Amino acid sequence: xxxxxxxxxxxxxxxxxxxxxxxxxxxxxxxxxxxxxxxxxxxxxxxxxxxxxxxxxxxxxxxxxxxxxxxxxxxxxxxxxxxxxxxxxxxxxxxxxxxxxxxxxxxxxxxxxxxxxxxxxxxxxxxxxxxxxxxxxxxxxxxxxxxxxxxxxxxxxxxxxxxxxxxxxxxxxxxxxxxxxxxxxxxxxxxxxxxxxxxxxxxxxxxxxxxxxxxxxxxxxxxxxxxxxxxxxxxxxxxxxxxxxxxxxxxxxxxxxxxxxxxxxxxxxxxxxxxxxxxxxxxxxxxxxxxxxxxxxxxxxxxxxxxxxxxxxxxxxxxxxx
Amino acid sequence: xxxxxxxxxxxxxxxxxxxxxxxxxxxxxxxxxxxxxxxxxxxxxxxxxxxxxxxxxxxxxxxxxxxxxxxxxxxxxxxxxxxxxxxxxxxxxxxxxxxxxxxxxxxxxxxxxxxxxxxxxxxxxxxxxxxxxxxxxxxxxxxxxxxxxxxxxxxxxxxxxxxxxxxxxxxxxxxxxxxxxxxxxxxxxxxxxxxxxxxxxxxxxxxxxxxxxxxxxxxxxxxxxxxxxxxxxxxxxxxxxxxxxxxxxxxxxxxxxxxxxxxxxxxxxxxxxxxxxxxxxxxxxxxxxxxxxxxxxxxxxxxxxxxxxxxxxxxxxxxxxx
Numbered sequence: 001x002x003x004x005x006x007x008x009x010x011x012x013x014x015x016x017x018x019x020x021x022x023x024x025x026x027x028x029x030x031x032x033x034x035x036x037x038x039x040x041x042x043x044x045x046x047x048x049x050x051x052x053x054x055x056x057x058x059x060x061x062x063x064x065x066x067x068x069x070x071x072x073x074x075x076x077x078x079x080x081x082x083x084x085x086x087x088x089x090x091x092x093x094x095x096x097x098x099x100x101x102x103x104x105x106x107x108x109x110x111x112x113x114x115x116x117x118x119x120x121x122x123x124x125x126x127x128x129x130x131x132x133x134x135x136x137x138x139x140x141x142x143x144x145x146x147x148x149x150x151x152x153x154x155x156x157x158x159x160x161x162x163x164x165x166x167x168x169x170x171x172x173x174x175x176x177x178x179x180x181x182x183x184x185x186x187x188x189x190x191x192x193x194x195x196x197x198x199x200x201x202x203x204x205x206x207x208x209x210x211x212x213x214x215x216x217x218x219x220x221x222x223x224x225x226x227x228x229x230x231x232x233x234x235x236x237x238x239x240x241x242x243x244x245x246x247x248x249x250x251x252x253x254x255x256x257x258x259x260x261x262x263x264x265x266x267x268x269x270x271x272x273x274x275x276x277x278x279x280x281x282x283x284x285x286x287x288x289x290x291x292x293x294x295x296x297x298x299x300x301x302x303x304x305x306x307x308x309x310x311x312x313x314x315x316x317x318x319x320x321x322x
Numbered sequence: 323x324x325x326x327x328x329x330x331x332x333x334x335x336x337x338x339x340x341x342x343x344x345x346x347x348x349x350x351x352x353x354x355x356x357x358x359x360x361x362x363x364x365x366x367x368x369x370x371x372x373x374x375x376x377x378x379x380x381x382x383x384x385x386x387x388x389x390x391x392x393x394x395x396x397x398x399x400x401x402x403x404x405x406x407x408x409x410x411x412x413x414x415x416x417x418x419x420x421x422x423x424x425x426x427x428x429x430x431x432x433x434x435x436x437x438x439x440x441x442x443x444x445x446x447x448x449x450x451x452x453x454x455x456x457x458x459x460x461x462x463x464x465x466x467x468x469x470x471x472x473x474x475x476x477x478x479x480x481x482x483x484x485x486x487x488x489x490x491x492x493x494x495x496x497x498x499x500x501x502x503x504x505x506x507x508x509x510x511x512x513x514x515x516x517x518x519x520x521x522x523x524x525x526x527x528x529x530x531x532x533x534x535x536x537x538x539x540x541x542x543x544x545x546x547x548x549x550x551x552x553x554x555x556x557x558x559x560x561x562x563x564x565x566x567x568x569x570x571x572x573x574x575x576x577x578x579x580x581x582x583x584x585x586x587x588x589x590x591x592x593x594x595x596x597x598x599x600x601x602x603x604x605x606x607x608x609x610x611x612x613x614x615x616x617x618x619x620x621x622x623x624x625x626x627x628x629x630x631x632x633x634x635x636x637x638x639x640x641x642x643x644x
Contacts, residue, residue, distance in 0.1 A: 075399060075572075077436035080506060101501050109503040110432045114399035114572035126470055126568055147644050148448055169568060179423050181431040182504020184402060188568045246448055246491060246510045250397075250436035322469050 001049050002195040002311070003028075003160065005035055005070045007118065012036055013070040017052040018195060022313060024061030026052050035073045035141075035196070040251045042143045042159050066313055071116035071192035072162060073141060073254065079113035079190070081137070081166060081256035082106050082239045084232040088261035088275060095278035095288075096174040106234050106242045109182045111166075113254065117191035119315045123167060124322035125188060131170030132293040132319055134219075136271035136301050138211040138229050139164045139256040140236045141196060145249035154240035157249075161202065161211060163193035163303045163312035164256055167319075170274050170292060190256075193301065194313035205306050209235025213311075215260045217271055218300040219293075224276075225269025226304075227262040295321045323371050324517040324633070325350075325482065327357055327392045329440065334358055335392040339374040340517060344635060346383030348374050357395045357463075357518070362573045364465045364481050388635055393438035393514035394484060395463060395576065401435035401512070403459070403488060403578035404428055404561045406554040410583035410597060417600035417610075418496040428556050428564045431504045433488075435576065439513040441637045445489060446644035447510060453492030454615040454641055456541075458593035458623045460533040460551050461486045461578040462558045463518060467571035476562035479571075483524065483533060485515035485625045485634035486578055489641075492596050492614060512578075515623065516635035527628050531557025535633075537582045539593055540622040541615075546598075547591030548626075549584040617643045 004025065005013035012034035016025040032038045032045055055061070083089055084106060093100055101107065117123055125132055141160040149157070166187070173186040199206045205213045212230035216223070239255050260271045270276050277288030293299075301315040326347065327335035334356035338347040354360045354367055377383070405411055406428060415422055423429065439445055447454055463482040471479070488509070495508035521528045527535045534552035538545070561577050582593045592598050599610030615621075623637040 077397060077399065078434060083503070098502065103497070103501050105497075105507075107501055107503050108506045110434065110506055112400060112432065112569060114575075115570070124469070130568070147446070172568075175425070175427075177502030179425050179429055180420070180499030180502060180504070181405070181429050182502070184430045184432055184565060185427075185568045243506060246452070246494075246507045247434060248437070253436075 001053055001198045002201060003035065003072055004194050005072050005074055006068050007070045010034065011075060013074050017049060017056060018064055019056040019061055022310070023064055024056060025064045026056060026061045028052065036076065036252045039141060039143055039159060066194045067120050069120070069194040070118040072194065072196035073116060073192065073252065075115055076113045076252040076254055077250045078253040079111045080108055080243045080253065081111055081258060082108045083258035084234050084239060085258055085261035086233050087231070087263050087265060088259045091261070091275045091278040094281055095274040096177065098174060098177065106239055108239065108242060111183070111187045112189055115189045117189055117317070119191065119194045119313060120317055121191065122318050122320045123191065124320050126322045128294055130172055133168045133170050133273045134299045135166040135168055135259040136215045136217050137164040137166050137257050137259055138162070138303065139254050142240055142249055142253050142255065144251045145240060145244045145253070147244055147246065147248045149241055149244045151238045151241040154244065155209060155237040157240060158199060158236055160196040161199060161206065162196045162254070163215070163301065163315065165191040165299065165301055165315050166256060167191070168272070191315055191317060193315045195311065197311050201311055203306060209237040211303070213306070214304045215271055216302045216304055220297055223269070225271050227260045227268045227271050229257065229260050231262050232257055293319050295319060323375055323520045324523060325357065325394055326516050327394050327396055328390050329392045332356065333397060335396050339371060339378060340386055341378040341383055344632070345386055346378060347386045348378060348383045350374065358398065358574050361463060361465055361481060388516045389442050391442070391516040392440040394516065394518035395438060395514065395574065397437055398435045398574040398576055399572045400575040401433045402430055402565045402575065403433050403580060404430045405580035406556050406561060407580055407583035408555050409553070409585050409587060410581045413583070413597045413600040416603055417596040418499065420496060420499065428561055430561065430564060433505070433509045434511055437511045439511055439639070441513065441516045441635060442639055443513065444640050444642045445513065446642050448644045450616055452494055455490045455492050455595045456621045457488040457490055457581040458537045458539050459486040459488050459578050459581060460484070460625065461576050464562055464571055464575050464577065466573045467562060467566045467575070469566055469568065469570045471563055471566045473560045473563040476566065477531060477559040479562060480521060480558055482518040483521060483528065484518045484576070485623065485637065487513040487621065487623055487637050488578060489513070490594070513637055513639060515637045517633065519633050523633055525628060531559040533625070535628070536626045537593055538624045538626055542619055545591070547593050549582045549587070549590045549593050551579065551582050553584050554579055615641050617641060
């Protein structure tokens, strides 16, 4: 099942089910107006979703247009982003000039969740001096997860999978990291690709709690990277269990993978500019040469299904001056 | 105006206005069922609140019982907690064995906002091994704050003031700080005192964006501290502007002061156990002697109005095994 949210007069938008080919949609209905309402009662709406899926398979539905889409979850009570690709972590320490992070637990921060940009929304930011960067990620949406849930039990709470652009301001990030308090100014609102999909939708692309798909990234129309999500050091179920160690996770919590990154980055490229800059610093034994984004730049991100499909649809947006 | 939220079948509870003496309440009405709805349309409900205030002053209303209270804002889209008392910061570096934090900007982290415990709720936590600690704070609730709002302009977005217990797990906190990602496991849900009050309600106790009131804290019935909120290094308006530097702040965002702490801590005491432990480490040139909380312990917090009143009401709760 693929779900999307159409923009509406409500900040939560209107939840719709989308056909397998992404061409048509059907509204979920008034009992479940939006994604937050759906994830709060996920187990009880299974039959409703199955019926909608059958009708879509039979050709019913209105024409779907991703440019009318909000994020599938336009806002939520909680966004916790991991950093589960150690290649990314190692390169970022070089990019930021920081000592290696020693941690026996997964890395995770809490970010703003009151707004996720839609897949084609312009992204307003205040200054190019801040080092504007994209970060291509995958994420999961969970239903209510009780405090102390184990990683094994966490797997069944993963109801939906999403694709995220975690906008980052790199001139501010290391300054905030050094305080130990984590990021506030360095992490403005993220964006989401149009479709939130159930794990079965990915087939063999969802394995061991990892999204084993290439995340194709194009910056101003040029291919920037196509790293694969399978190299997570820990799975999403481990990240969920980490997050739930001392708190109940509210239904609708989004957990991110952190920037998708592969050890063979020379072949597959990267999912953020900072990584490329670190690679340049290593290669050239000097300063980085690739600049960060400028206002007007476009970024396109598309996770590629194993059949060549586009399970999450496409993020394609422009960064603009606020 | 004092506002409270009665527990109801909704996670957001039922918003009520409370009389000046805290003895009676009137419901706000169906158009504004809860605090989040109120703060989203704050400027348009001023006359409704004023009318309710008049009726309460004339003796109308139902008997108010704080034990039926949720937090005045039982959940919100965003909770950003500062650390604006430098005395607290300096003592915490000693308690945690960390290097001094060098930052030209206010310190701030993003914490969980999907649940604030009510003032008399038991607080379930998983293990005493985590170093369970309270943190007495003040906080503000803002309406929508546009990105880039100045500190001067931020003042008028501060609509309500609250009193908070920011529960902290001290064995985990320094481990998470060292990653630079900030706290997730070390910061479970906070608690709020029953009343959110408009700034005018504090009279001279609200000055320069600071809550200039003593925060009386009793642990298991013994006075622990009564530090005053006026010694914030920066005002709440500065914290709001800091938070809004690269993001719009959604209406209902809660901004915390960090643990209230005074330079003359030897006389006034502290607002968290970690500070006392740091003071012991300095004084005794050895390990701290005061242990953290054990299951069954009670904590009571009450900000004292300049007239001896209790503008926020009382947090009085017990920490229990989850």
